[in-house]
Amino acid sequence: MIPQQPVAATDGIANPAPLGLCAFGLTTVLLNIHNAGFFEINAMILAMGIFYGGLAQVIAGIIEAKKNNTFGLTAFTSYGFFWLSLVGLLVMPKLGWAAKPSEGAMCCYLGIWGVFTFCLFFGTLRLSRALQFVFASLTVLFALLVWGDATGNASVKQLAGYEGILCGSSAIYTGIAGVLNEVYGKVVLPVGTVVKV
Template identity: 30%
Template sequence: MADHTYDHADKIESGSYDTRSDRLERARTAGGHIDDRSQIPLPEIHRSLANPTPLGLLSFATGIFLISLMGVHSRGIQTPNVVYAVVSMFPGISQIIAGIMSFVSGNTFGATVFPSYAAFNLSFALINFPGTGIIASYTDPITGELSPDFPQAIAMYMWTWFVISGIFMVAALRSTWMIMAMFFFLEIEYILLASGYMLGNGSLLVAGNSIGFVVAFCAFWAGCSGFWVKGITPFTLPAFPIVKED
């Protein structure tokens, strides 16, 4: 009787069986093991993943654009409540989806950045939704006036995102010039907004939200450069890569 003491991996190594149904990928994992991806009971399905980056960038740009419109009181609008529903749904949920897709496709940058700004949009909306009671906790029940703590707390919120965005900007040093410009102007926007809330200076707040239009433009451009590609549109937008490919 033949000796069958060698295991499944040894059979793969030696090529002792190589039928179509049992054929495995001849690759090794980071730990040096055979990368066995066979699922015998399941049908073999060949799939390709779409690029999630345009969705993440375009939804991010939409959120910044709307927040900036309300922040500069466009058309004399003083009540910006309508923007909270939009930023919680499109930039919020869409960037979570883009982040998950980036994670699956192995894009660490997208898997980190998109869910982070999804959290920013969702938290921004939650702060302002009446049902959460966040603003109510800073409001005097008798006079209806906001506590001085509220703008200072929002300033700390903005400074925190300034730090996080700075980390992302460093990670984008080898991406494209439009993404780098997006993060650069986003940092300026956070500085102006944080300073405006700390000092109670409305001019700084308007200036910060005005810079947001530049951020949105860069994000729209970067998103369209990945979305308007050959096969979809008859033209493309240059991505302006920082590091030229050989």
């Protein structure tokens, strides 16, 4: 077994991946606690979607661009704008700016994000096992959300909530691992480094 080495920034720019992963993970967990049926959509989720899941991920993506990381740029910026668009889908109808999306429209919205996530999953095969789990579980989450909206089955939506909590938690773990492994200069939390050939 090859020992895992922590990643250290060598270009004078801090690693933005932990920020992006934590922003995605915390927001995903909170939304999916709602999906699991513990509380209704409220300002806490919307605010997290705008400011942490949304803006913080976009910022992380822009920093990834400065680090010449196309995968990080694409993933963090895209999912940041996913959160902003999701908040827009919830808020715009209440403001009278647009009609509420139908279940079919939401299936298309969530489905295209699932396809996008599945495509990005193949990029993680060259990164780490932890990221592979994040993107695989996110693909499953989108599939469950589409299934739930397509059928109107409350049990499927609740299952998606629990699966989303797992997905978000895995992103938080991966983000915190990036922070702690760098701070301590050794592997504190393993992420399953992939050997590149």
